[in-house]
Amino acid sequence: MSEQAVQIRTGGKILQSPCGPIIHGLEDVLIKNTSISDIDGDKGILWYRGYRIEDLAQHSTYEEVSYLILYGKLPTKKDFEDYVSRLRKNRDLRPETIEVIRNLAKAHPMFALEAAVAAEGAYDEDNHKLAEALRLGRYKAEEKELAYKIAEKLVAKMPTIVAYHYRLSRNLDIVKPREDLSHSANFLYMMFGKEPDPLAVRGIDLYLMLHADHEVPASTFTAHVVASTLSDLYSAVAAAVAALKGPLHGGANEMAVRSYLEIGDPSKARDVVEAATKPGGPKLMGVGHRVYKAYDPRAKIFREFSKNYVAKFGDPKNLYAIASAIEHEVLNHPYFQQRRLYPNVDFWSGIAFYYMGVPYEYFTPIFAVSRVVGWVAHILEYWENNRIFRPRACYVGPHDLQYVPIEQR
Numbered sequence: 001m002s003e004q005a006v007q008i009r010t011g012g013k014i015l016q017s018p019c020g021p022i023i024h025g026l027e028d029v030l031i032k033n034t035s036i037s038d039i040d041g042d043k044g045i046l047w048y049r050g051y052r053i054e055d056l057a058q059h060s061t062y063e064e065v066s067y068l069i070l071y072g073k074l075p076t077k078k079d080f081e082d083y084v085s086r087l088r089k090n091r092d093l094r095p096e097t098i099e100v101i102r103n104l105a106k107a108h109p110m111f112a113l114e115a116a117v118a119a120e121g122a123y124d125e126d127n128h129k130l131a132e133a134l135r136l137g138r139y140k141a142e143e144k145e146l147a148y149k150i151a152e153k154l155v156a157k158m159p160t161i162v163a164y165h166y167r168l169s170r171n172l173d174i175v176k177p178r179e180d181l182s183h184s185a186n187f188l189y190m191m192f193g194k195e196p197d198p199l200a201v202r203g204i205d206l207y208l209m210l211h212a213d214h215e216v217p218a219s220t221f222t223a224h225v226v227a228s229t230l231s232d233l234y235s236a237v238a239a240a241v242a243a244l245k246g247p248l249h250g251g252a253n254e255m256a257v258r259s260y261l262e263i264g265d266p267s268k269a270r271d272v273v274e275a276a277t278k279p280g281g282p283k284l285m286g287v288g289h290r291v292y293k294a295y296d297p298r299a300k301i302f303r304e305f306s307k308n309y310v311a312k313f314g315d316p317k318n319l320y321a322i323a324s325a326i327e328h329e330v331l332n333h334p335y336f337q338q339r340r341l342y343p344n345v346d347f348w349s350g351i352a353f354y355y356m357g358v359p360y361e362y363f364t365p366i367f368a369v370s371r372v373v374g375w376v377a378h379i380l381e382y383w384e385n386n387r388i389f390r391p392r393a394c395y396v397g398p399h400d401l402q403y404v405p406i407e408q409r
């Protein structure tokens with residue numbers, strides 16, 4: 001990229017190096033054209049395939065939104081019924097994958113999710129067939145059909161992996177998926193083994209709709225990098241899960257609720273926020289965003305949902321009260337105002353989950369259950385014009401050192 005282009009695009013953090021400017025963290029670097037989602041970071045707007053997320057959140061369902069993201073348009077009634085029926089038939093896992101989950105039952109579910117996605121892919125003939133075709137340079141109608149088939153399988157199976165892990169980690173029998181339930185209702189049913197409460201289903205469905213895609217954050221970029229090598233779809237998704245797990249990305253939803261539980265009392269919010277402004281102080285989880293320099297539109301929706309949820313079911317652990325107090329301090333503190341740091345999607349999203357009885361370790365896995373559709377849609381879009389990702393680093397160490405045998409060092 002020319003220096004002129006760097007000046008036009010980056011939001012600021014450029015490191016100097018002997019080889020030229022380094023765009024730290026690839027801020028504002030464009031990697032492709034996309035028609036999947038768009039963000040207006042200054043105004044706080046998010047669109048999926050041209051539709052505002054507020055509109056979708058109010059009127060749609062995850063099943064429909066996932067179709068929109070994958071296929072680029074809202075489905076007709078017939079297309080929707082066929083799609084939903086295929087998803088429902090594809091929900092269960094191979095015995096080998098269930099064994100992997102069982103073996104990792106005591107681990108954090110994000111590790112189990114990474115491994116289970118890879119395991120499912122290892123034994124999926126379609127996955128190998130597609131990877132082989134791509135290796136031979138074929139990505140035509142037949143291969144694309146296969147790619148969409150695999151994409152749908154991934155969307156269908158992610159909730160099952162997470163729910164089975166929940167059951168096995170608690171020495172409970174797994175609960176097999178039910179074809180008569182929606183994506184979100186079936187997920188809760190597989191987790192808790194009983195007909196879910198409609199407000200809980202709505203909460204999960206809202207969460208899944210609002211996390212379905214977000215242009216190219218770290219996890220989606222990771223998926224692109226892996227897919228660009230013509231590895232395979234499941235491996236790219238497993239890698240994306242690994243990237244999502246970090247507390248600077250999807251892992252922040254777990255960390256935010258854990259911090260509210262540790263804080264315990266809204267009166268402590270001022271000190272906690274103040275501490276986050278000190279050099280080297282702990283960052284506030286669920287605050288700040290690389291692209292949004294305004295209130296995250298998804299966070300606004302979750303704030304409202306959490307408010308209504310605690311109004312109905314109470315706030316015995318003060319989670320909503322503490323988050324509200326932190327938000328108040330953040331919005332009024334010059335440190336956050338000057339840096340344009342606002343609550344992001346992870347700030348409010350875990351509160352209702354916590355009260356629904358979903359343990360906080362499962363918040364990020366549920367993020368992945370939703371985002372999988374964005375990851376695969378982006379991979380399929382990138383494969384239309386694939387090129388391996390291979391950036392450069394500026395070497396600043398010595399050259400041509402003389403090797404010294406170990407006994408002489």
Ligand SMILES: CC(=O)SCCNC(=O)CCNC(=O)[C@H](O)C(C)(C)COP(=O)(O)OP(=O)(O)OC[C@H]1O[C@@H](n2cnc3c(N)ncnc32)[C@H](O)[C@@H]1OP(=O)(O)O
Pocket residue numbers: 025217247248249250252276277282283284285286287288289290291339341344345346
């Ligand atoms: C689904 C998602 O992934 S949403 C993001 C979830 N992650 C979090 O909530 C973790 C907390 N937030 C953060 O760590 C960051 O804001 C990120 C990772 C989201 C964005 O990072 P970047 O775009 O690299 O921003 P960067 O780290 O350069 O921050 C800019 C400035 O704001 C500060 N800052 C950013 N976020 C926070 C925060 N949460 N608390 C305190 N200070 C913060 C930085 O220290 C930095 O200050 P400086 O200019 O004095 O050095």
Ligand SMILES: O=C([O-])CC(=O)C(=O)O
Pocket residue numbers: 211213214216217218249290291344345
């Ligand atoms: O866009 C980002 O960097 C992170 C984010 O909000 C998301 O992935 O939903």
